[in-house]
Amino acid sequence: MTRFVDQATLDALAGHGGKGCRSFYQDLWTRHPIPDGGDGGAGGQVIVRSTPQQTTLLDFQTRRHFRAGNGGHGSSKKKHGARGADCLIEVPLGTILSDAATGDLIRELLRPGDEVIVARGGAGGVGNAAWAKSRGSSHAMGRPISPLSLEGAPGEKRRLRLELKLLADVGIVGMPNAGKSTLIGRISAAHPKVAPFPFTTTNPVLGAVTLPGGRSIVAVDVPGLIEGAHRGKGLGLAFLRHIERTRVLVHLTDMAGVDGRDPVEDFRALNAELKAYHPAVAAKPQIVVANKMDEPTAKGNLARFRKSVKAAVLPVSAKTGEGVSKLLDKVEEQLKKLSEQ
Ligand SMILES: Nc1nc2c(ncn2[C@@H]2O[C@H](COP(=O)(O)OP(=O)(O)OP(=O)(O)O)[C@@H](O)[C@H]2O)c(=O)[nH]1
Numbered sequence: 616m617t618r619f620v621d622q623a624t625l626d627a628l629a630g631h632g633g634k635g636c637r638s639f640y641q642d643l644w645t646r647h648p649i650p651d652g653g654d655g656g657a658g659g660q661v662i663v664r665s666t667p668q669q670t671t672l673l674d675f676q677t678r679r680h681f682r683a684g685n686g687g688h689g690s691s692k693k694k695h696g697a698r699g700a701d702c703l704i705e706v707p708l709g710t711i712l713s714d715a716a717t718g719d720l721i722r723e724l725l726r727p728g729d730e731v732i733v734a735r736g737g738a739g740g741v742g743n744a745a746w747a748k749s750r751g752s753s754h755a756m757g758r759p760i761s762p763l764s765l766e767g768a769p770g771e772k773r774r775l776r777l778e779l780k781l782l783a784d785v786g787i788v789g790m791p792n793a794g795k796s797t798l799i800g801r802i803s804a805a806h807p808k809v810a811p812f813p814f815t816t817t818n819p820v821l822g823a824v825t826l827p828g829g830r831s832i833v834a835v836d837v838p839g840l841i842e843g844a845h846r847g848k849g850l851g852l853a854f855l856r857h858i859e860r861t862r863v864l865v866h867l868t869d870m871a872g873v874d875g876r877d878p879v880e881d882f883r884a885l886n887a888e889l890k891a892y893h894p895a896v897a898a899k900p901q902i903v904v905a906n907k908m909d910e911p912t913a914k915g916n917l918a919r920f921r922k923s924v925k926a927a928v929l930p931v932s933a934k935t936g937e938g939v940s941k942l943l944d945k946v947e948e949q950l951k952k953l954s955e956q
């Protein structure tokens with residue numbers, strides 16, 4: 616299984632401007648030397664663009680340096696140097712780009728094809744052919760240079776910080792073993808590993824879900840949380856960044872209380888962890904779901920759970936599929952309500 620990487624730092628170096636040329640053409644008739652040196656080409660830019668083809672920042676673990684091509688030098692007969700080749704860095708949708716040195720946000724890339732120039736190429740130097748006619752005015756592209764400089768300007772250099780927050784409409788949260796992966800496997804084409812032990816899922820998993828009304832949305836299964844996650848217990852809260860942008864949470868609780876667990880305790884503890892991570896995450900609308908209702912112990916627990924939880928509780932079995940279509944109705948209703956607000 617590929618490793619899921621959601622943070623990276625990289626260096627972007629734009630191309631330097633090519634040198635302007637100093638050369639003279641000897642006029643046969645007047646014997647006057649006529650300057651005919653061409654301009655240097657501008658350096659290439661470093662551009663970051665989002666694409667749905669990428670889903671993690673894994674590539675940037677092995678490749679950290681990105682540089683665009685330098686501009687070509689000018690030559691005699693007023694020949695301009697070629698523009699340096701741009702360097703394109705493709706990142707997943709949901710990438711937040713900031714300047715690593717200042718911490719300033721550059722841009723969030725949310726839609727396919729969103730792009731931003733992160734390092735500008737240097738302007739090409741000015742060839743002497745242009746000196747006479749353009750005295751005092753710069754005609755070169757890119758970063759400003761002295762109008763009469765043969766030297767090209769250096770390309771911009773920038774250290775970038777990338778942080779990925781997946782874009783999903785619904786986040787499925789719950790204690791380890793609650794059945795989150797079983798559920799996403801049932802409602803989407805995603806098939807993360809399912810096993811009867813905690814922390815089976817170690818990476819967030821996205822799945823496209825078709826709602827009863829025909830609309831397609833994205834759900835994310837995040838690794839299980841346990842009490843103390845905000846102090847780094849279990850897998851900690853590192854993956855909760857991926858539910859920050861969801862609109863609705865499906866809070867799944869194992870109602871069968873496998874391994875002697877208490878569903879009421881689990882529910883309370885998970886909400887406390889969400890709150891410890893960020894109050895805004897804890898404040899997201901939750902659809903409270905009682906899972907594993909096919910197990911004999913679940914019924915008794917459900918009655919007790921309903922009494923202590925002050926919310927509507929939806930009983931399902933992710934394993935048999937019972938109640939799952941009702942859950943999708945609820946998700947659809949909740950998303951509709953939010954979009955009307
Ligand atoms: N009886 C019953 N078992 C279920 C149900 N849903 C999941 N299970 C079982 O519970 C165990 C854990 O299921 P997973 O889907 O891996 O749980 P998870 O919440 O993704 O677990 P982590 O990835 O470890 O956080 C597996 O043995 C599943 O077969 C259910 O509705 N009924």
Ligand SMILES: [Mg+2]
Binds near residue numbers: 797809
């Ligand atoms: Mg799982």
